[in-house]
Amino acid sequence: MAVEQAAGRALRPAGVYHDRAVTALVLCSVVWALLGMLAGLYVAAELVWPEIDFGREWLSYGRLRTLHTNAVIFGFGVSALMGTAFYSVQRTCHVPLFAPRLAWFCCIGWQLGMLAGGLSLLAGWNAGKEYAELEWPFDIAIAVVWVCFAVVFFGTIAKRRIQPIYVSNWFYGALIIVIAMLHIVNSLAVPVGLSKSYSLFAGAQDAIVQWWYGHNAVGFLLTGGFLGMLYYFLPKHADRPIWSYRLSIVAFWSFTYAYIWAGPHHLHYNAIPEWVQSLGMVMSLVLLAPSWATMVNGVMTVAGAWEKLKTDPALKFIVLSLAFYGLATFEGPMMSIKSVNVVSHFTDWTIGHVHSGALGWNAMITFGTFYFLVPRLMGAPLHSVRLANIHFWLALAGTMLYILAMWGAGVSQGLLWLSLDEIGELSFSFKDIMASMAPYYALRLAAGLIFFAGVLLLAFNLFMTVKGRRTIAVAPPKTTGF
Amino acid sequence: MDGVGLHKRLEANSGLLIFGILLVSAIGGLVQVLPSIFQDSLVAPTAQTTPYDPSELIGRDIYIREGCGVCHSQQVRPLLAEIKRYGPYSRAGESAYDRPFLWGSKRTGPDLHRIGGRYSDEWHRLHLIDPRSVVPNSIMPAYPWLAERPANRGPDVRRRMRALQALGHPYSEAEIAAAPAALAGLMEIDALIAYLQGLGATLNAGGFDQASRTAPSTREQRPHSADGGDAHFAPEAAG
Ligand code: HEM
Ligand code: HEM
Numbered sequence: 181m182a183v184e185q186a187a188g189r190a191l192r193p194a195g196v197y198h199d200r201a202v203t204a205l206v207l208c209s210v211v212w213a214l215l216g217m218l219a220g221l222y223v224a225a226e227l228v229w230p231e232i233d234f235g236r237e238w239l240s241y242g243r244l245r246t247l248h249t250n251a252v253i254f255g256f257g258v259s260a261l262m263g264t265a266f267y268s269v270q271r272t273c274h275v276p277l278f279a280p281r282l283a284w285f286c287c288i289g290w291q292l293g294m295l296a297g298g299l300s301l302l303a304g305w306n307a308g309k310e311y312a313e314l315e316w317p318f319d320i321a322i323a324v325v326w327v328c329f330a331v332v333f334f335g336t337i338a339k340r341r342i343q344p345i346y347v348s349n350w351f352y353g354a355l356i357i358v359i360a361m362l363h364i365v366n367s368l369a370v371p372v373g374l375s376k377s378y379s380l381f382a383g384a385q386d387a388i389v390q391w392w393y394g395h396n397a398v399g400f401l402l403t404g405g406f407l408g409m410l411y412y413f414l415p416k417h418a419d420r421p422i423w424s425y426r427l428s429i430v431a432f433w434s435f436t437y438a439y440i441w442a443g444p445h446h447l448h449y450n451a452i453p454e455w456v457q458s459l460g461m462v463m464s465l466v467l468l469a470p471s472w473a474t475m476v477n478g479v480m481t482v483a484g485a486w487e488k489l490k491t492d493p494a495l496k497f498i499v500l501s502l503a504f505y506g507l508a509t510f511e512g513p514m515m516s517i518k519s520v521n522v523v524s525h526f527t528d529w530t531i532g533h534v535h536s537g538a539l540g541w542n543a544m545i546t547f548g549t550f551y552f553l554v555p556r557l558m559g560a561p562l563h564s565v566r567l568a569n570i571h572f573w574l575a576l577a578g579t580m581l582y583i584l585a586m587w588g589a590g591v592s593q594g595l596l597w598l599s600l601d602e603i604g605e606l607s608f609s610f611k612d613i614m615a616s617m618a619p620y621y622a623l624r625l626a627a628g629l630i631f632f633a634g635v636l637l638l639a640f641n642l643f644m645t646v647k648g649r650r651t652i653a654v655a656p657p658k659t660t661g662f
Numbered sequence: 663m664d665g666v667g668l669h670k671r672l673e674a675n676s677g678l679l680i681f682g683i684l685l686v687s688a689i690g691g692l693v694q695v696l697p698s699i700f701q702d703s704l705v706a707p708t709a710q711t712t713p714y715d716p717s718e719l720i721g722r723d724i725y726i727r728e729g730c731g732v733c734h735s736q737q738v739r740p741l742l743a744e745i746k747r748y749g750p751y752s753r754a755g756e757s758a759y760d761r762p763f764l765w766g767s768k769r770t771g772p773d774l775h776r777i778g779g780r781y782s783d784e785w786h787r788l789h790l791i792d793p794r795s796v797v798p799n800s801i802m803p804a805y806p807w808l809a810e811r812p813a814n815r816g817p818d819v820r821r822r823m824r825a826l827q828a829l830g831h832p833y834s835e836a837e838i839a840a841a842p843a844a845l846a847g848l849m850e851i852d853a854l855i856a857y858l859q860g861l862g863a864t865l866n867a868g869g870f871d872q873a874s875r876t877a878p879s880t881r882e883q884r885p886h887s888a889d890g891g892d893a894h895f896a897p898e899a900a901g
Pocket of ligand 2: 533767
């Protein structure tokens with residue numbers, strides 16, 4: 181197929197692909213999904229029954245929620261991205277990984293770093309910046325592993341035997357480069373002891389730097405990185421080339437250019453200069469174009485493979501994830517409009533938006549990819565297609581219920597907080613509004629349970645597929661394109 | 663050569679692709695973030711803003727450690743309803759000594775930027791140890807361990823102040839030397855309460871009444887310039 185179109189002279193096969201580290205990363209990612217979402221469930225339950233932290237620090241909401249976000253984004257998300265990047269870069273370059281030992285170092289280093297990091301969060305080590313809570317020793321460890329990741333990835337590209345660098349690699353490449361830049365700048369701090377540091381930036385400047393980081397961690401990791409996954413696994417799986425090559429070029433560069441500007445939509449009406457907010461808003465609206473261009477490109481790629489869609493749960497997951505990608509990237513720009521953000525900011529609406537992206541897009545595309553990938557790594561069929569189908573419906577139901585509950589909660593919070601009576605006094609006390617959230621929070625907990633039940637099925641299914649097997653050896657094709 | 667042809671070249675050269683990505687993604691940061699970092703007025707303290715004293719500083723670090731910020735914002739937006747609910751809206755200069763900033767992104771509980779002086783120390787103590795003893799249907803977690811630990815746990819307060827001093831916070835040597843004594847006998851909960859009672863306290867005492875007089879007439883924004891134009895809200899200007 182086009183992805184790996186190989187024309188030209190025959191060469192000796194250059195060894196076999198290094199896939200064992202891929203298998204390890206995929207399995208670690210599943211473990212992180214379980215741990216991270218369990219923490220998510222627990223904090224969701226704490227919002228319903230606040231006593232269930234039993235007065236223990238490490239079960240306390242503020243620490244456990246931080247563990248949740250870090251475990252799902254950096255444990256589950258990054259492990260999946262690293263694994264699929266290692267897998268796809270070999271296949272799109274027709275060479276085994278460059279520096280396979282370094283790839284193992286990335287795998288093991290990242291897992292140990294995140295494990296220790298997660299424990300440190302429970303112990304109360306916290307840098308206090310969202311999605312960058314890990315303290316400076318971990319920041320350094322992350323930077324080291326990340327540089328190794330870059331060396332393996334770009335090293336593999338450098339020794340490729342196919343001339344064009346395939347589009348999935350642009351996205352994975354952007355993930356590696358931009359996250360490195362953001363992480364290093366945003367983590368700059370003066371340490372006072374192992375567990376504590378003070379940010380190099382203060383106040384409003386810190387806020388601007390933080391959301392330049394925070395928004396683009398979403399942009400280049402949760403969006404861009406997973407788009408790399410999409411661009412490799414969707415065509416591969418649907419067995420058709422990407423619908424429009426031209427559209428993917430335009431979408432990639434406009435995405436890379438525009439995303440960086442959008443951070444200030446996290447700071448609307450906050451104490452930062454007006455022009456920064458307005459620019460952030462405009463660029464967020466602009467982002468709708470590349471986002472939807474990519475979605476259209478994806479949907480058109482599967483168009484014509486609809487037959488397969490009926491029977492193949494893995495492809496169903498990927499296609500559904502595109503729909504949620506479309507939803508989140510439509511909702512996001514709308515929430516960036518200042519007059520909408522007045523209502524949505526600080527409310528559960530944001531939480532709903534986050535999880536329509538996180539559950540509907542990131543988690544679903546990862547599930548679909550794993551259902552496709554693990555059988556190929558093992559050279560054996562998936563243990564149970566039926567269970568995967570059940571997982572699909574649980575994931576869809578859980579995500580929908582989560583989003584609906586949070587829209588209900590968020591819109592009512594937003595409007596009730598701002599509501600004034602006819603003489604201009606506040607209509608409702610904060611406490612009453614907070615108390616009225618109880619049913620929504622209970623609903624979200626139910627949604628989380630449904631979604632989590634699906635993840636348990638995934639873990640069981642993949643475990644049974646892997647059990648007693650080893651990663652098979654696959655050699656690159658003998659012909660090459662240079 | 664058409665655009666696609668040009669791109670084919672980029673795609674065939676990994677060095678060029680890396681460089682392209684770096685360049686294109688850096689532009690936004692250079693134009694939008696970098697100027698803010700060099701805009702000193704953004705972090706010029708307001709007339710009432712002083713560096714945290716030792717107990718407030720320790721209290722703030724506990725606030726960060728416990729992740730209070732995941733549920734509480736510290737940012738009153740310039741909207742009529744928010745000013746009515748919480749007090750004068752937040753100015754950039756008030757966060758001049760905040761490393762990191764703690765404006766937050768979610769209000770599961772209320773904003774705290776103007777909490778200082780609203781409740782007694784004793785109320786805070788009860789509330790932190792058992793929130794439901796004072797707010798019956800609160801969903802806030804309890805923090806009983808804060809009452810059991812001395813405030814001078816963890817990195818020495820002098821080291822903390824030195825680090826901040828190096829970053830430009832105006833602590834004198836005498837203040838730093840006296841800091842451990844200021845913490846003597848305090849528990850973590852006392853430090854946290856000191857921090858909370860300091861939040862917006864000077865403003866609540868009337869420092870910003872100019873602000874409420876000129877409060878926005880609609881619930882939409884009144885354009886505020888964060889870049890130093892807040893001077894007329896300082897008490898001197900307010901008369
Ligand atoms: C079983 C599934 C999940 C449940 C029950 C769950 C639950 C929660 C809860 C209760 C919160 C705190 C909301 C608040 O502060 O009011 C939260 C926050 C968050 N979750 Fe999840 N979550 C789940 C899965 C995920 C996944 C898979 C991801 C990412 C890939 C994710 C990413 C996040 C993020 C980024 C936040 C912080 C949002 C913000 O600060 O605005 N969650 N989650
Ligand atoms: C064009 C695309 C998007 C735009 C313009 C956008 C815009 C926004 C806006 C306006 C907010 C609310 C900020 C606030 O009021 O505090 C937000 C929050 C968030 N969005 Fe998006 N969004 C987009 C896509 C996505 C996607 C695909 C994800 C994937 C998971 C995502 C994850 C998040 C997260 C994690 C937050 C919460 C940040 C926080 O406050 O902690 N967004 N986004």
